Amino acid sequence: MSELQIIKKNALSPIEKLYSAHGLSWWPVIFFLPARLVFAFIAQALTAGIFAYRGSTNAWQDATAWWPVYSTITDILCLFTLVWLTKRESIKITDLFGAKGKDIFKQLAWTPIYLLAVAPTALLASIITQSYYGAALPPMIAVVNLPPAGQIYSLLIWPIVWVITEELVYLGYLLPRIEVLSGKTWVAVLVVIFFWGFQHLTMPFILDEQYLISRVLAATAAISSFPIAFLLGRRRLIPLICVHYLADLATAILILQ
Numbered sequence: 573m574s575e576l577q578i579i580k581k582n583a584l585s586p587i588e589k590l591y592s593a594h595g596l597s598w599w600p601v602i603f604f605l606p607a608r609l610v611f612a613f614i615a616q617a618l619t620a621g622i623f624a625y626r627g628s629t630n631a632w633q634d635a636t637a638w639w640p641v642y643s644t645i646t647d648i649l650c651l652f653t654l655v656w657l658t659k660r661e662s663i664k665i666t667d668l669f670g671a672k673g674k675d676i677f678k679q680l681a682w683t684p685i686y687l688l689a690v691a692p693t694a695l696l697a698s699i700i701t702q703s704y705y706g707a708a709l710p711p712m713i714a715v716v717n718l719p720p721a722g723q724i725y726s727l728l729i730w731p732i733v734w735v736i737t738e739e740l741v742y743l744g745y746l747l748p749r750i751e752v753l754s755g756k757t758w759v760a761v762l763v764v765i766f767f768w769g770f771q772h773l774t775m776p777f778i779l780d781e782q783y784l785i786s787r788v789l790a791a792t793a794a795i796s797s798f799p800i801a802f803l804l805g806r807r808r809l810i811p812l813i814c815v816h817y818l819a820d821l822a823t824a825i826l827i828l829q
Contacts, residue, residue: 581663581667582663582667582668582670582744582748583748584748584751584752587661587748587749587752588752590661590662591752596660596661598749598753600657600660601657601746601749601750601753602753604653604657604741604745604746605746605750605763605767606767606770606771607649607650607653607741608646608650608738608741608767608771609767609770609771609773609774610774611645611646611649611650612643612646612771612774612775612776612777613774613777614645614646614649615642615643615645615646615649616632616635616636616639616642616774616776616777617635618642618645619635619638619642619645620632620634620635622635623635635776636715636776636777636778637715637716637717637718638716638718638722639712639715639716639775639776640716640718640722640725640726640730640824640827641718641722641725641726641730643730643734643775644729644730644733644734646737646775647733647734647737650737650740650741651665651737651740654668654740654741654745657745658745665740668740668744668745668809669740669744669809669810670744670807670808670809670810671808671809671810676810679808679809679810679811680810680811680814682805682808682810682811683811683814683815685805685811686801686805686808686811686812686814686815687815687818689797689800689801689804689805690797690798690801690812690815692797693793693794693795693796693797694794694819696793696794697790697791697793697794698790700786700789700790700793701786701790703786704782704785704786705786709826710783710786710787710790711778711780711783711787712775712776712778712783712787713823713826713827715776715778716827718827723827723828726824726827726828727821727824727825727828730820730824731817731820731821731823731824732817734820735813735816735817735820736813738768738816739809739812739813739816740809742764742767742768742798742799743764743798743799743802743807743809743812744809746763746764746767747760747761747764747799747802748760750763750764757803760799761799761800761803764799765792765795765796765799766792768791768792768795768798769788769789769791769792769793769795769796770788770792771791772787772788772791772792773787773788775787794819798812798816
């Protein structure tokens with residue numbers, strides 16, 4: 573099966589026919605838009621509950637120090653939801669990747685080009701963060717305080733699971749469906765950018781106005797080029813996963829400093 577045939581399984585025309593011919597409801601798609609934000613809050617709340625059970629007097633703050641670890645709960649909840657969402661459309665979650673077998677390696681060759689494409693918005697995100705905190709580490713980095721096992725997990729496991737899940741959620745699943753629902757690609761791009769950036773409000777959730785504003789602004793800037801690069805690059809998802817992994821791996825390394 574060629575790369576083009578695989579991508580077609582998750583293309584606009586089959587999606588449109590599926591929802592119109594079989595009368596599938598759009599509500600699950602719409603409710604899935606803020607899912608990562610909600611799931612991230614739940615994951616942090618569960619972690620805070622553990623700290624409270626163990627006698628912490630400031631359980632929520634203690635939980636924030638573990639966000640690179642408990643964030644995998646967010647990913648697991650998203651992946652289980654994606655399994656259900658794709659099953660109701662008679663496709664598999666793996667179809668959202670748009671590549672299988674040797675085609676994965678063909679897409680990997682595009683990684684340097686995608687890296688150049690998203691570099692300007694990554695720089696913009698850095699400028700936004702520095703405008704708020706200067707040379708100091710932003711709170712989502714400074715707050716992390718993990719034992720050695722947690723540090724290893726945040727370096728080796730968290731970035732991989734995180735980036736694969738995010739790309740599947742926003743680009744593999746939501747973007748083409750919002751395109752079909754709205755009938756306009758630019759509307760789908762703006763919707764995806766908004767929810768993708770806004771999810772960072774709870775990653776982690778720290779009740780500080782400056783942090784919340786800067787976190788959402790910087791995150792939105794950083795990912796704003798991803799849907800555009802995805803569309804201009806003929807919907808190749810694998811290179812963007814690689815690019816996103818490099819960015820989050822850098823974050824994980826910074827956390828360990």
